[in-house]
Amino acid sequence: MLAIGDELLSGRTKDRNIGHLADIMTAIGVDLKEVRIVPDEEDRIVEALNALRGAHDYVFTSGGIGPTHDDITADAVAKAFGVPCEHDEKALQLLAANYAGRGIEFTESRKRMARMPRGSTHIDNPISVAPGFAIGNVYVMAGVPSIFQAMLDNVVPTLRTGQKLLSRTVTCPFGEGVIGAPLGAIQEAHPDTIIGSYPRYEEGKFSTELVVRGRDEEKLAAATAAVEAMVERLKAQQAA
Amino acid sequence: MLAIGDELLSGRTKDRNIGHLADIMTAIGVDLKEVRIVPDEEDRIVEALNALRGAHDYVFTSGGIGPTHDDITADAVAKAFGVPCEHDEKALQLLAANYAGRGIEFTESRKRMARMPRGSTHIDNPISVAPGFAIGNVYVMAGVPSIFQAMLDNVVPTLRTGQKLLSRTVTCPFGEGVIGAPLGAIQEAHPDTIIGSYPRYEEGKFSTELVVRGRDEEKLAAATAAVEAMVERLKAQQAA
Incomplete structure (x- = not known):
């Protein structure tokens, strides 16, 4: 994923699209492998996009497709692909009809939203009409979270998705220092699963969520049982 | 910034460190220029870290320095710098004293937290003792937000910071379609400021926050006045 926008790097806006994309990709069995956040600068967008689209099956972008002067994503994507960025007839018609219906002038600024490679x-875009666009393996979507999410809902059915990634969560009242070694042994014994431990530190106390992921239900169940047995064993030791 | 962790890419954990770092850097006048999120895979960490530390003055990392088998950040950073990753004597002593004081065994897993390039x-680390570390222009910190923030507080006074970046926010009841063209003209007339527009879409209505940033108080004030005048002019047109 490539998240685009000065506001994300200045702290003005706290990104919410990365986490949402991650959730959706996990749900449909696509591994999100890398995220980059870059400013609204053409060279930086082009460089990052070319690196990502070369390295991964799909690239999803957020941000920079509105009507203002700092919305340069369409131009940058066109440059990355070496094609012209131009007003799209169908998008112009959609926007013109929408603004006409609302009695709003279809300004040059607004026409910028119809430009695409x-x-x-x-x-x-079921929310505010101005479409995102797909070119090659790149999906260009809005930065406003509700619109990003609605656009992504339209993209997902078009992707070649793997089997759903299954996951099981085991809540563990011990910190990582206690579980590190036995959990490492379980991971080695169950190489077809991905076992992660996510520490929480709240009210002066560590705990962890242990998440076992995998594509095979039986292997997942076996690894999860091993993790649960480890937690019970540690609890018994603690109580003894 | 380099945020490290499978959990960020699976959606299991929603990152909170990027936004915090962005806020702090803006406050001290350091421009955050790029963020990458990579999984707990050594090659990916090494590659991203070398790209970032070559391109930027400072790199801040989050995550992967706990005691479990999937905490490989110290090894990856050592590999990126071409130096050995080894137990640090001072860190071992700190951790040993801390665990002794709490009557907790200092396991091999826990000793992993004393390893650094x-x-x-x-x-x-005033919260859980196990230190982060700095090497070259890279600052390696924990992923747990409260610990990341405490470590960053210790790093900030050591940085060469620019003048504080000043900013002014103008709330605008119009969407970007209305303000795009006049705002672009204001940006052109005030090249020493950075003018951003951040759309909000709530309850079926667009509005924007217009943020004017700059290092020079007078230039900032002039650009802000121009933006405010634009908003008032648009309001008057609307009312007419």
């Missing part, structure tokens, strides 16, 4: 296909 | 200096 030549050869793009639309990603429908 | 040769030549590192400590970043104190």
Whole structure:
């Protein structure tokens, strides 16, 4: 994923799209492998996009497709693909009809939202009409979370998705210092699962959520049982 | 910044450190220019870290310095710098004294938290003792937000910071379609400021926060006045 926008790097806006994309990709069995956040600077967007689209099956972008002067994502994506960025007829018609229906002038600024790299296909925007677009393996979506999410809902059915990634969570009242070694042994014994431990530190006390992930239900169940047995064993030791 | 952890990419954990670092850097006049999120995979950490530390003055990392088998950040940073990763005597003593005082066994897993690249200096951890570390222009900190924040508080006074970046926010009841063109003209007329517009879409209505940033108080005031005048002019047109 490539999140685009000065506001994310200044702290003005706290990103909410990365976590949402991560949740959705996990749910459909696509591994999110890398995220970059770059400012609204053409060279930086082009460089990051070319690195990501070369390295991964899909790239999802957020931000920079509105009507203001700092919305340069469409131009940068076009440059990355080496194609012209131009007004799209279908997008112009959609926007013109929408503004006409609301009695609002279709200004030059608003027409910017119909610009996209030549050869793009639309990603429908049920919220505010102005479409995102897909070109090659890149999906360009809005930065406003509700619109990003709605656009992503339209993209997901078009992806080649793997089997759903299954996961089980085991809540563990011990910190990582207690469970580190036995958990490492369990991971080694169950190589077809991915075991993560996520520490919580609240009210002066450590605990962990142990998450076992995998694509095979039986292997997942076996690894989860081993983790649960470890937690019970540690509790018994503590109580003894 | 480099945020490290499978849990960030699976959606299990929603990152809170990027936004905090962005806020702090803005407050002290350091421009955050790029963020990457990578999984707990050595090659990916090494590659991203070398790219970032070559391109930027400072790199801040979060995550992967706990005691479990998937905490591989110290090893990856050592590999990126081409130095050995080894137990640090001072860190071992700190941790040993802490665990002894609490009557807790100092296990091999816990000793992992004293490992760091040769030549590192400590970043104190007032919350859970196990230190972060700095090597070259890279600051390696914990992923748990409260610990990340405490470590960052210890790092900030050691940085060469620019003048504080000043900012003014103008709340604007119009969407970006209305303000795009006049705002672009104001940006062109005030090149020493950075003018951003941050759309909000709530309850079916667009509005924007217009943020004017700059290092020079007078130039900032002039650009802000121009933005405020634009908003008032648009309000008057609306009312007419």
